[in-house]
Amino acid sequence: MTNFELGDQLISHDTDATVAAYSEIANGGAERCGCADCRNFILQRVNAYPQDFLNLLSRLGIDVSKEGEAFHYGPANDDEQLYGGWFYFVGTLIEAGNRAKIERAAQSGFRYWFSNNFPRPPGCFGKDVAAVEFVTRIPWEHEQSP
Ligand SMILES: [Zn+2]
Numbered sequence: 001m002t003n004f005e006l007g008d009q010l011i012s013h014d015t016d017a018t019v020a021a022y023s024e025i026a027n028g029g030a031e032r033c034g035c036a037d038c039r040n041f042i043l044q045r046v047n048a049y050p051q052d053f054l055n056l057l058s059r060l061g062i063d064v065s066k067e068g069e070a071f072h073y074g075p076a077n078d079d080e081q082l083y084g085g086w087f088y089f090v091g092t093l094i095e096a097g098n099r100a101k102i103e104r105a106a107q108s109g110f111r112y113w114f115s116n117n118f119p120r121p122p123g124c125f126g127k128d129v130a131a132v133e134f135v136t137r138i139p140w141e142h143e144q145s146p
Contacts, residue, residue: 001013001014001091001092002014002015003094004059004060006056006099006113006114007097007099008095008097008098008099009093009095009096009097009099009100009113009114010093010094010095010097011091011092011093011094011114011130012091012092012094013060013061013089013090013091013092013130014061014090014091014128015059015060015061016061017061017090017126018060018061018062018089018090018091018125019061020124021088021090021122021124021125021126022061022062022063022066024122024124025063025066025122025124027065027066028042028045028065028066028067028070029066029067029068029069029070029085030042030045030067030069030070033069036142036144036146037071037072037083037146038070038072039142039144040072040081040138040140040141040142040146041070041072041083041085041138043141043142044138044139044141045064045065047138047139048083048136048138049064049110049134049136050110053110053112053134056112056132057087057132060087060089060091060132061089061090062087062088062089062132066087067085067086067087068085068086068087068088068118068119068121068131069085069086069119070083070084070085071083071084071085072146073135074146075146076137079139080137080138080139080140081137081138081139081140081146082135082136082137083135083136083137083138084133084134084135084136085133085134085136086115086118086131086132086133086134087131087132087134088118088121088122088125088129088130088131089125089129089130089131089132090125090126090128090129091128091129091130092116092128092130093114093115093116093130096114096116099113099114100113100114100115100133103135104135110134110135110136110137111134111135112132112133112134112135113132113133114130114131114132114133115130115131115132115133116130116131118131118133
């Protein structure tokens, strides 16, 4: 396990175990759901995450195409839709801090934080599981209107 700090949050995580867990998962939550909101997320997945977040996912051993779940909050403005979701990883949240509260309340931009409050993850993650949650904005590209 390796410790990693994000603002006032502290996690311990196992990159190799996380990579192994993702190798047992076929696809992301959006593919498993398949509704119009999720199909739009799949089309826009490449635009959903900024580089620093992609770097974090890679450091944790997370496969960016296999989010635990993505969900559509609704329109963010005329051009963009607000989505949230999370990725599981093998590890524990040691210090929860206030980042989750602060980032959740923020009105704009891409945000992410560590969490230990989520639906039961796939068994391949083992018993020590935490998640990195995100909120993002993407265009609506799917032919069916939101
Ligand atoms: Zn869906």
